Amino acid sequence: MIQYPFLEKGTTIGVTAPSSGVDKTLHKLLEQAVLRLEAKGYGVVCGQTVWTQHKAKSAPASIRADELNDFLQNDKIGMIFPPWGGELLIEILDQIEYERIQPKWILGYSDTSVLLLAITLMTGIATAHGTNLMDIRGIYSDETTAMWETVLATRPGKTNQQISSEQYQKKWNHEEPSPCIFKLTEPTEWKTILGSSVTLRGRLLGGCIDVIRHLIGTPYGDVQTFQRQYIHSEPILWYLENCELSTTDLRRSLVQMKLAGWFAHCSGILFGRSHANKSVEGYDERDVYKEIAEELGIPVVYDIDCGHMPPQITLVNGAVAEIEVRNGKAAIIQIFE
Missing domain, CATH: 3.40.50.10740 (Murein tetrapeptidase LD-carboxypeptidase, N-terminal domain)
Incomplete structure (x- = not known):
């Protein structure tokens, strides 16, 4: 529990x-x-x-x-x-x-x-x-x-509800401070691999993939025991954001997570916006997202409000989340049960 x-x-x-x-x-x-x-x-x-x-x-x-x-x-x-x-x-x-x-x-x-x-x-x-x-x-x-x-x-x-942002910050500009810190100039659009509306539900887990991937194989990254002991094998809804990885390194990391069993009983993956998604020989982030979606047979949503391109919603590890993505907008309900 x-x-x-x-x-x-x-x-x-x-x-x-x-x-x-x-x-x-x-x-x-x-x-x-x-x-x-x-x-x-x-x-x-x-x-x-x-x-x-x-x-x-x-x-x-x-x-x-x-x-x-x-x-x-x-x-x-x-x-x-x-x-x-x-x-x-x-x-x-x-x-x-x-x-x-x-x-x-x-x-x-x-x-x-x-x-x-x-x-x-x-x-x-x-x-x-x-x-x-x-x-x-x-x-x-x-x-x-x-x-x-x-x-x-x-x-x-109880529950709480958040909605996707209206605009996000494309890049930091520390030379021109803003009263609200962020300079929100770009329209936010949550996207799906299939290009259609999706509804997802699961226990949230995630973080910055650059660093949380290093928990794999350690006592501090035992997702399977967590599933059995604390959430009774309920599906996990992963959220991940990429700070500095190339698309090929991102792909390697996702495959490692899959091979380590982190995506067993997974109901979907949410990917945050990222400046780091530099393509390698034409292999871009959409290719990565499409491949993992097909391999796992799950919905994938990307460019969500999470990570190093603010603002970001507050996602609670362990909480039940119900997320609806429609026409580029999202509603996120978290249930503390």
Whole structure:
């Protein structure tokens, strides 16, 4: 059975950096994000790892793990919100004290998705794939990003609904800051391989495929045991986003997931928008999506609001999702059961 944390009004949010911290040249941006949370009525506790960054990580693995364990076990902290992702979160997975985790939301994406997926698979505690802390430092948030609070404040047994965004950001422009951080200029269109409307239902699991693929073959990526122990062999609805992989590397990763049994009892795959989908000898992302759809006999939806081309909906690992895609738009219902 999945355990769903609940975001209390006024709770204390712990900010720690299990992957990358924030370089001192960007501390003002982090301070802005903290102020936005405090303005919403949350208490905020920042760990020491947040303020440092050296050689692709916030701190040595043991220090990152100790601080994360402290936050996960501290009953005065009601949510964990890393500043952003990074590169080497996987270094700390074997130092997390999973059996002592107190159920609380962890929210983020990119490299953070390694932590999210590992915790849900290991413990049955739901985790949330969505905005990073640094992306809510603006004067206001777009409607899609802002839903993180509503989703995380859903009580167990209840539902929440989100809809696909109207526009997305094609590329980052840090030289021209915006009041809502993102510059949403391109029309959003959720697409299906068959070009028709689809309806999907399943237990959500996923993250950034660049990094979660490295859980395969480790104790922290045992999808089959999770299916049996926590969701009673219900079908899984995977969501995946590609940060840096070429189309051939994406294909290799999906085949590896298939061979490892990750797609057994799979009801569909959702792929996020990506700048990384560079074709190789004419082999493009649609070829990849079409092949995996045909091999598994499942619907595939792509260019969804997920990943490194914001905004993104808040997807909860472990939750039941019912998703309808029609005419390029989508409605997403998550059921916390």
